[in-house]
Amino acid sequence: MTLTGQDPALLRRLNAVAVLRALHAVDEATLTELVRATAISRATVEDVIAGLQDEGLAEEVSPKASDPRPVGRPAKRYRFRAEAGYVVGLDIGPHKVLALTADLTGRIVDTRRSAVSPQAEPDERLAAARTVVRRSLRAAGVRTGQVRALGVATTGVVDPADGKVVIADRLPGWAGLDLPAALDGLANGPVLVGNDTNLAALAEHWRGAATDADDVLCILAGRSIAAGLLIGGKLHHGRNGAAGEIGVMRAFGWYTALDRFLAYGQDRPGEGAPSKPAAERVFEAVRQGDQQAAAIVRDFARDLAKGIGAAVLTMDPELIVLGGGLSGAGELLTKPLREELAKICLFPVRVEPSTLGSQSVALGAVRLALNKVEHTLFSV
Structure with a gap:
């Protein structure tokens, strides 16, 4: 017409x-x-x-x-012409910074990663982030002037209005940081900031386990546990950007749930120093029929289900996506989690492991940047 x-x-x-x-x-x-x-x-x-x-x-x-x-x-x-511009997705975490450079269709053209210390001060962490972005752009043959938006994912509560970090108890000196200003100059466009778990949910809806669902609860379970909410296909931040911060309620047990994995094997001094992360050793032992390890996983799933169950009863999602480092356990964790949720929730709910692995958060940051660029391209 x-x-x-x-x-x-x-x-x-x-x-x-x-x-x-x-x-x-x-x-x-x-x-x-x-x-x-x-x-x-x-x-x-x-x-x-x-x-x-x-x-x-x-x-x-x-x-x-x-x-x-x-x-x-x-x-x-x-x-x-997808190469008419580019976006960058940046994941700034306690242990690493990860940058993905993508064209305007979301095709990833370069991936760069650098380790950082959990104790690093903000200046050191920001310097590492800037270096990783510049190296990624250089490797992809992209000039800063071609970058139409930079998406940034960070742990903590992020003000949805201006991208400032409001609360961040996992990164020293991170609370109060104005990330858009701190990372200015890395793109010829806006710097957009979001909570890491929220952006993982966005990535799962875009390219992961939640492409067929619009109401999604995303759980990142790794060195810590956090939740992100997608309602009607859109991120739900809440008034202060704190939606999904379930773990602050210590009664749910998320603060101490991961200690169960750390305790495994401490009573076996003859085995020497562990060569693998604690959770990986536990799941490996479960595969070998270790009953102590199986009990640890069941108890962990019970702790995890307390907070997830509260969120499920609140938002009634179509799907729960389990991401983060522990998602690699697959059915060893999702099966007992489903069983525990069945005891709490009024209706059955799907629980699926993430299909995006360690890049889910950075991919969500790419999608955040693309959303901004596409809004500009397609707005009237």
């Missing part, structure tokens, strides 16, 4: 957005396919495509040698 009205500039923008959306959604398309997808006249689509080419957002695609030779003149094909 070609729109008409009193404002020619508005009409041009509406038509441009419609064509750009249609082109962005496919690998490539002919003018006829774009006319069909947008219900805009062919002449208007041709004008829009010419404008998008001038802006560097679209280009004509040359026929491949393997394509069948058509009778008559071949139809011109066009594609969205």
